[in-house]
Amino acid sequence: MIQVKRLGHATFSTPDLARQIDYWTHVMGLSLVESDGKRAFFATKLGQEAIALEQGGDAEMHRLSFQIAPGRDLSEIERSLTAKGIASERRTDISPGVREAVTFLDPKGTLIEVYSEYEFQKRDKSEGGVSPLKFGHVASRVQDVQKMTEFYQEVLGFRVSDWMGDHFVFMRCGPDHHTVNFVRYETPRLHHIAFEVKDWGEIHRTCEVLAKNEVQLVWGPLRHIVGHNVAAYHRNPDDLRVECFCEMDLMKDEELGYWEPRPWHEEMPLRPKKWPKETMRSAWGFGSFGTFPGYP
Numbered sequence: 001m002i003q004v005k006r007l008g009h010a011t012f013s014t015p016d017l018a019r020q021i022d023y024w025t026h027v028m029g030l031s032l033v034e035s036d037g038k039r040a041f042f043a044t045k046l047g048q049e050a051i052a053l054e055q056g057g058d059a060e061m062h063r064l065s066f067q068i069a070p071g072r073d074l075s076e077i078e079r080s081l082t083a084k085g086i087a088s089e090r091r092t093d094i095s096p097g098v099r100e101a102v103t104f105l106d107p108k109g110t111l112i113e114v115y116s117e118y119e120f121q122k123r124d125k126s127e128g129g130v131s132p133l134k135f136g137h138v139a140s141r142v143q144d145v146q147k148m149t150e151f152y153q154e155v156l157g158f159r160v161s162d163w164m165g166d167h168f169v170f171m172r173c174g175p176d177h178h179t180v181n182f183v184r185y186e187t188p189r190l191h192h193i194a195f196e197v198k199d200w201g202e203i204h205r206t207c208e209v210l211a212k213n214e215v216q217l218v219w220g221p222l223r224h225i226v227g228h229n230v231a232a233y234h235r236n237p238d239d240l241r242v243e244c245f246c247e248m249d250l251m252k253d254e255e256l257g258y259w260e261p262r263p264w265h266e267e268m269p270l271r272p273k274k275w276p277k278e279t280m281r282s283a284w285g286f287g288s289f290g291t292f293p294g295y296p
């Protein structure tokens with residue numbers, strides 16, 4: 001099985017590359033690692049790649065990369081995919097930090113890029129923008145949540161963290177409560193992508209940075225119930241929803257099997273569970289009740 005360790009970067013097409021470069025660098029505070037006028041790669045200031053852009057077409061996410069354990073043989077990954085009847089292809093230089101990857105489609109048609117070796121980008125010591133710690137998770141609307149869950153469990157090695165009813169699943173590949181989530185919808189599309197910031201003070205600063213750049217929040221700040229992250233959501237110039245979050249539940253030890261205890265947990269110890277489908281989306285915060293412009 002492919003045991004994914006962490007989320008790498010997501011690749012988007014965009015109708016306006018220059019506008020997106022301005023947003024990801026000046027507003028979100030990522031580092032522009034490489035750009036040739038048709039493509040652009042961004043990393044966090046700490047050196048992990050997060051976003052790749054390609055000029056042309058609608059604003060869509062086409063590819064998603066994940067790192068497996070360094071040293072793992074990619075041929076072994078190819079053989080395990082073949083054994084599962086999944087066609088794969090070896091690709092080189094998918095990003096400045098990734099020389100070689102095995103690629104294949106997930107059931108919703110996103111090209112998954114799996115690699116074992118990653119070369120950190122140079123640390124960017126400049127100040128400015130949100131400057132997140134890391135690219136944290138990707139949420140997708142899909143028609144068949146069960147099918148996606150099985151694929152991410154059986155092919156990529158994800159674990160189920162929580163279900164909300166039978167329509168919304170949160171999955172982890174490391175200590176974080178969720179790195180991917182899938183929610184049932186008639187029209188499949190990306191729901192949002194999320195970046196981790198250090199703490200609540202950084203969420204506050206994020207809101208100020210967004211306001212200064214005339215980017216409106218569409219939801220939050222709030223504390224979610226499932227996952228318990230504090231989160232604030234906005235839309236970027238390509239209308240993509242972007243979440244900035246902190247204080248997400250952590251499964252520090254899989255054998256203990258519970259989330260690190262936190263005062264905001266509803267029960268002790270809190271373990272992965274199936275929450276009722278009518279569970280509120282948040283414990284507190286703007287937009288905890290009712291609907292709000294641009295969301296969900």
Ligand SMILES: [Fe+2]
Pocket residue numbers: 137139192193194243
């Ligand atoms: Fe999220």
